[in-house]
Amino acid sequence: MYSIKQVAAMLDIPTVTLRAWENRYSAVTPERTESGYRLYTDENVEDLRWLKEQVEQHQTNISEAVRMLKENKAKPPQPPESVMPAPLTTPVPTMEEAYSRMADQIYDSLYHFQGERANGLIDFGFTMYGYDSMFYHVLVPILVRVGDAWEQGRATVAQEHFMTQLISQRFYQFFHLFPIYPHLPKVLALCPEGEHHQVGLLLFSLFMRKNGAEVLYLGANTPEEGVFPIIREQKIKLVCLSITNPSLSEKSDRLIDRILSEFPYMRFILGGKGYERNKNAAYPDWIMPENSSDWQAWLEREYLTENPLRTQN
Missing domain, CATH: 1.10.1660.10 (Multidrug-efflux Transporter Regulator; Chain: A; Domain 2)
Incomplete structure (x- = not known):
């Protein structure tokens, strides 16, 4: 509201x-x-x-x-003829089935490099289900599916890049939709050098923007030397790091240590499969839940209770 x-x-x-x-x-x-x-x-x-x-x-x-x-x-919303979803069957599908059907059609379009059709389906989905439902119940599962297909060799690098880039662009459109509360600390979001998958980071950055925080989004494969001047000049108080490869966790931990040595007040939020699968993580308390539906409760429990991001009335 x-x-x-x-x-x-x-x-x-x-x-x-x-x-x-x-x-x-x-x-x-x-x-x-x-x-x-x-x-x-x-x-x-x-x-x-x-x-x-x-x-x-x-x-x-x-x-x-x-x-x-x-x-x-x-009038009941009608999709363009070229992107008409499959006709409804009897009985009427549940919302989960409807989301899955929409996701299948968008994934198939992206897999075959049909960007215009995919965008048409996404636009229709926004009309039918709203932005939050489309993001969390349709587009996010597609991104997970894309990543799995690439890891298992069922999608080429070109397909993975095309699919990820198109959906990421839809996320970017909403970065400036939400108001920023100036009294909240600035957040820096990045994937450390060597990490090229940024979808989870983008999704979490959008989540933080919805909570009213200004997010400086650096994205994938961010060189370490560029991080420190931004923290210093922009007065960053919270850093979000995301990795998908567990082998990068030690490198990421060293980056955290160096940031803390210069900025001891800094707080961190760590995400991605690279942290979730690391049983020997150096900073387990900072690792966010894997399920995005648990993010709000986790953020309030671990961070808002100490007021780093509390929205003032």
């Missing part, structure tokens, strides 16, 4: 315009707190984003744009 000030900043729409669109045209109907403050849902934000696009890019007046929006929302 977002306040009117947050929505105004996210969409670059003045708060007075948001109120006018609501009061005069019933563009969206945000929820209200007991004190009467507006609270906007993700759906409200996307509807407002669409209205702004119609007004600014297509020169549609706001009343007509609102009418079009309501007509579109009254």
Whole structure:
């Protein structure tokens, strides 16, 4: 849920315009707190984003744009013919089956380098299931499946790179969607030198952004010499490291030791199969759960209780 000030900043729409669109045209109907403050849902934000696009890019007046929006929302969503999912069967599938079916179709498109079809399916999935459900129940399982296929020789390096890059681009689009709370410490996210798989790091960085933290994302194969100036100049207080290869854990631990020697206040979050599979990890308390559904509870238990990332009201 977002306040009117947050929505105004996210969409670059003045708060007075948001109120006018609501009061005069019933563009969206945000929820209200007991004190009467507006609270906007993700759906409200996307509807407002669409209205702004119609007004600014297509020169549609706001009343007509609102009418079009309501007509579109009254109709059941239909995917483009070229990306039509397989017809529903009887009985109606469960949500898990629907997610799996969508994931299979996107994976098959990516596997055969059909990027346009894959993007069309992803867009349709966002419409049908919402952003969170698509990310965690469809796109993340695809990324896991891609990694497994590459490790087992069922996907070429080119296929793995193509599939990972396209989905990663969809994640990047949402980095700037969420508001940043200035009182929270900056987070640095990276894979150490030698680690080329960054999907888990990207997903966790998006998770941290949703919690209101500003994340400086360096990505895969980050040279060590570039890390220290950023920590110093940007006043980083929390470093996220991700490795998929357990053989890199000692190298990563040495990097942590060197960071701590210069910045003893630093805190760390460690993730990826390289840490999860390492039974002799030097810093086991900093290793996050493998299941993304457990991240929020873990973050609150291990970090928010000591207030490094607590959102202030």
